[in-house]
């Protein structure tokens with residue numbers, strides 16, 4: 096386990112990098128929307144995982160979609176990572192969380208990498224490249240740097256690129272983040288929980304797995320050349336859900352001996368067995384967003400019998416970092432929680 | 441994107457996003473050859489990568505592109521290729537049944553190439569060896585129409601040469617991630633560096649362009665599979681189709 100001072104340092108480093116920060120808000124994934132939902136496991140899910148939400152009963156769920164950057168500024172239309180945090184409220188009174196992003200891999204293998212990355216992940220002035228520089232790029236068969244978005248005076252892309260140039264393990268996540276685009280809707284993107292978890296099946300067999308949400312509506316991004324709209328994702332979701340519920344399928348990929356279990360920077364081959372674990376149905380955007388979207392606090396370690404964390408050092412670090420952050424911003428401790436940071440588990 | 445662009449900004453942005461034919465021509469026929477000369481790129485080998493994990497040893501792809509001989513690059517030559525497959529259909533199907541590790545196989549004519557695309561389990565060499573042992577005779581009719589094929593006939597007696605030839609005509613499989621593609625290039629150049637390195641990721645577009653010059657035909661990604669991780673034998677057993 097990382098000690099509490101490390102968790103605090105990680106959160107402080109994230110806050111330090113923000114051009115603006117409201118202490119009552121999350122230091123990352125600040126802008127988001129809470130959604131009501133329910134989950135129904137597939138008929139095979141319980142064979143692979145004995146956790147309560149895979150029993151087949153209809154499970155009440157709370158979801159929060161978010162834009163990954165920290166800070167109060169909202170830029171829905173900018174190309175960036177999105178988050179989808181899901182809480183399953185189990186019939187036994189316990190709860191479990193699954194936190195995912197549109198990024199498939201992470202850029203750091205451990206806390207040390209993460210700190211080094213955060214040091215470079217600083218906002219710097221960002222200007223339009225001169226046309227001559229762009230011509231030079233084209234002659235070098237490079238893609239010219241994108242023009243700043245309207246109002247974009249700073250960003251962290253230079254620092255992130257220099258980190259990736261020095262660290263091959265970070266390159267995949269950085270590439271993917273750079274090419275990720277902006278979804279036309281929070282529900283038109285696929286989300287990945289990145290880390291490996293160990294699930295226990297009915298017959299006691301333990302398997303390393305990775306989870307992803309696949310949108311039934313399909314993946315679709317906005318036109319990258321159009322002027323981005325700063326504020327559309329919440330209304331889009333609200334309007335959509337007023338007309339019809341929306342579904343996501345939970346896919347679980349089973350790892351094999353030799354796959355990266357404890358390293359979130361490394362993907363697994365596409366040939367691994369994939370199991371459909373169930374369907375999440377989103378039903379509506381509650382009016383009280385202070386509770387559903389702001390105070391609610393997720394933690395990747397809020398797990399129940401049948402699912403365990405792997406030894407991934409990033410996953411380990413997140414446990415206390417999320418709790419520290421929750422306390423700092425006055426977030427609600429999970430009322431259904433079967434786990435709390437103070438337990439020192 | 442913003443509207444404080446000068447005419448030159450707009451011109452250059454357009455050149456990049458919607459290039460005029462002259463600029464495309466300039467890129468393809470002048471810039472690319474210059475860079476290919478200045479920063480030569482080796483041809484990446486084809487076929488599935490060697491694997492030890494069970495999941496990587498099932499449902500591998502073979503994308504075999506066999507260019508027809510010059511004299512067969514015509515509708516008549518293509519018809520001969522089509523006939524060679526049609527006439528040997530029974531042998532080919534019986535052979536593939538006997539190999540027992542092939543999920544799907546199909547023959548396709550694209551321009552003046554006869555192609556065989558398949559998904560197979562296990563080792564590539566064993567697949568081709570089994571295949572050629574059982575249908576070598578039928579395959580001679582195909583091979584005699586393609587470039588370099590004469591040296592292999594009779595295929596069933598030139599097994600090692602045939603395997604090598606197939607391997608050389610099997611497409612490079614561009615990995616699923618851009619970084620694995622870069623790692624393939626680095627491996628080929630003997631670059632085993634680990635962090636900290638001094639890469640320039642902005643060069644990826646050029647590296648890709650030059651690689652696609654060296655490997656004009658490639659297979660994109662490792663492909664979609666509806667039921668990944670299962671062998672032919674497992675699927676047939678589960679479906680109770682017998683063997």
Ligand code: HEM
Pocket residue numbers: 105106120121122123124127159160161177178179180194195196201206209287288289290359391392393409412413416417420421424426
């Ligand atoms: C050491 C690495 C990481 C650190 C230190 C970190 C830290 C944090 C913190 C402090 C928060 C705000 C928590 C709160 O106040 O409630 C947060 C939110 C979030 N993080 Fe991370 N994180 C890390 C890695 C990841 C990874 C790998 C993922 C991808 C699965 C991820 C996805 C998210 C999402 C989706 C949220 C928003 C959750 C919500 O809507 O409440 N984070 N992170």
